[in-house]
Amino acid sequence: MKGIFITIEGPDGAGKTSVLQEVLPQLKEMTRREIVATREPGGIPIAEEIREVILHPKNTAMDERTEALLFAASRRQHLVEKIIPALNRGAIVIADRFVDSSLAYQGAGRGLGMDEIAQINLFATEGITPDLTIYLDVDSETGLSRIANSRMNEVNRLDLDAMSFHQRVRHGYLKLLELYPERIKKVDARLSLPFVIEQVMELLVDEFPTEFSDV
């Protein structure tokens, strides 16, 4: 594949959407390559439908393994329909969440085990891994209070989980950071949004100096 695959990760309320909103237009001005922005779960119609099922607050009966399999299924379809074709065209793909979310949320948060979750995702992805992952780190209290203050009307089923679940998710991410220091780069997302955006831009330019420059 000729493209570059970048993911952005973090606990709920870390600021991924806000950061991408600012960073994407800047990056588009700095490269000749096509940039494809996408998100998980979702990004294409079938995966967006699966997203609706997973995240709807009414689906409280959902079994934890069912949840893990649905995330992996939506990822498979998203990869095949959107990410792989874009990478084959030579695009830079920037995804809001990917397999690390499943490892942190289902593996660590739900307690299903990161190794087990890695296995079902290996089946779904056939080993496709991001070239770079930016991890926005925020404590669970700050992240959830940002969501409560900004979009209480859009709260999803997972946002409603116990604080202890969200704390395990964050520890899961910190474990991934230890395991994959070459791929995953941390930004402190408790700092001001403009500062976080600046840090993310610096990271991207440092990691891909020949891709992001003044064109």
Ligand SMILES: Nc1ncnc2c1ncn2[C@@H]1O[C@H](COP(=O)(O)OP(=O)(O)OP(=O)(O)O)[C@@H](O)[C@H]1O
């Ligand atoms: N660094 C920051 N400082 C203060 N507020 C922030 C910061 N980053 C984001 N926010 C605010 O927090 C709220 C949630 O941000 P955002 O939707 O970007 O997070 P997210 O990581 O995409 O969350 P989720 O994964 O749950 O969708 C928004 O109101 C946003 O303005």
Ligand SMILES: Cc1cn([C@H]2C[C@H](O)[C@@H](COP(=O)(O)O)O2)c(=O)[nH]c1=O
């Ligand atoms: C991909 C993925 C996501 N999740 C969780 C993380 C969030 O709570 C929601 C997605 O909502 P967002 O507003 O788009 O961040 O789903 C997960 O548990 N496992 C995953 O693989």
